[in-house]
Amino acid sequence: MTSVRTALVIGGGIAGPVTAMALGRAGIEATVHEAYPSAAEGSGVTLTMAPNGLAALRWVDAERAVEEVGLPMRRTVVTDGRGGRIGAFPHVAVEPVTLGLWRDDLARVLRERAEAQGVRIVYDKRLVDAEQRADGVLARFADGSTASADVLIGADGIRSRVRTLIDPQAPGPQVLPLLNLGGAARYAVPDADPEAMYFVFGSRAFFGYWVQPDGRTAWFANVPDHRPTSYAEASQIPRSQWLHRLREVFADDVPARQVLAHTEPDDLVAIGSIESMPSVPRWHDGRMALVGDAVHAPSPSSGQGASLAVESAVQLARCLRDHPDVPAAFDAYERLRRGRVEKVLRRGRQTTSTKTVGPVAKRMMRLMMPLALRTFLDPERTLGPEQRYRIDWDAPVATELAAGRS
Structure with missing residues (x-):
């Protein structure tokens, strides 16, 4: 006690x-x-x-309250900046499912x-x-x-x-060489699966998105940048300036350029460099x-x-x-x-x-992804143990430690 x-x-x-x-x-x-x-x-x-x-x-x-504000995400689709599909895979077959929010x-x-x-x-x-x-x-x-x-x-x-x-x-925290930005576009990517997350390996940067029931597209962008930028510094730069930069970075990539074209400055957030x-x-x-x-x-x-x-x-x-x-x-x-x-x-x-791989690596990714998803990148193998982890509140902690579970 x-x-x-x-x-x-x-x-x-x-x-x-x-x-x-x-x-x-x-x-x-x-x-x-x-x-x-x-x-x-x-x-x-x-x-x-x-x-x-x-x-x-x-x-x-x-749990229920969080589920009410999230969207179930049951699969991930990976594409290149031309809209070509690199691969697609279901999420780990476990309940509850991953939520995007x-x-x-x-x-x-x-x-x-x-x-x-x-x-x-x-x-x-x-x-x-x-x-x-x-x-x-x-x-x-x-x-x-x-x-x-x-x-x-x-x-x-x-x-x-x-x-x-x-x-x-x-x-x-360690600073990683990627800027992290995100927002909501007043636009729904046509024919997008409502229960899928989309990852786009663009020509110059990485773009992720999903389409919401309200007709908007939630998105985030990771842009290579070796100059560390804190959240405070990123917040001092006008959002319109960030949006202009992103539209240049993703000018050749679909659907990123369309999503950004329908994003207003007030709907963008600049987090600064990714940290861990x-x-x-x-x-x-x-x-x-x-x-x-x-x-x-x-x-x-x-x-x-x-x-x-x-x-x-x-x-x-x-x-x-x-x-x-x-x-x-x-x-x-x-x-x-x-x-x-x-x-x-x-x-x-x-x-x-x-997310920072070059054009040669992206071509190799396209070739290798189907095999990888059946072998070493299989979600059940790579993420299954991580996502199936469950806490038993009622069990004595000493029993868990004795079993070596973590």
Whole structure:
């Protein structure tokens, strides 16, 4: 039985509300502290929630709410910039199916579910420091206020303040040589399969999209660029300028050029360079621990960022539930999670590297893809174990650790 009764969760994006809900189910009262003054609507673009992530949301009674704002994605179609099909493959045959959705919709729904379960979310609370004491943690915020609880959980994203409090020498995110942009076009790509994701290896850059029931096309673009660009820097560039650049980059590629032609500047979001986390040496210290992107942010190409965050939130709560000693609980949590998430981190980096291949490699891809999809790129073989992973909330954590499952 846990000795923990209260928790401070730092970060109100995706991992934070799920962590608070999972802790609540474990009998721990959690309060979420979000740095921004209000709910950050419109931040981010599209993402996917994999079957393993949706299954984990079931344990915090949020699966149905997320399904209502997502679109089922049952297959992926890969084409070149001329519209020629390189390959197509079904997604892993497992329920629930992968969802395509907007990040702000996902964050909103999770906040709403958390608040409906009694979780308090406090805004404009940017963490600056934390003091560990024998009986808990005292958090200090930029506005001069403080808060205390038995434990503090850092769900504060890829630039986590909690990560640097746990380990001042902790690594920061690695920048990948691709810009990440996205948006919605007031246009539906003709004859597009409504349950398919489309990946386009264009002449100069990578383009992804799916068509929504409202007649719009949700899209994202990854453009090679070796100059690191932060989200803040990308946001300072006018959206019309970004859109002009994208229309030049994809001028020879279909249907990217048509989608971009029907995109308005206000419907575009520039994220900046793609980032992912390297292996983080210290996941916890004393009464503080990390969850989600703060400790294991994969490249967006993995399709697992949100799902891994949800899994870790649930597993962290289970470990605190089952261990009366906080450091032992956090150690069990890391043992359950590290191996699994680092496999996904490696796969995400490998997938991202394929988005920068040159024309010769693209020709080889066209020739080899049919064979590859029947052998080493078979979705069941490459993604099946990853997406079939399921958490058993009711099982003792000790039993899972003894079985060596991760």
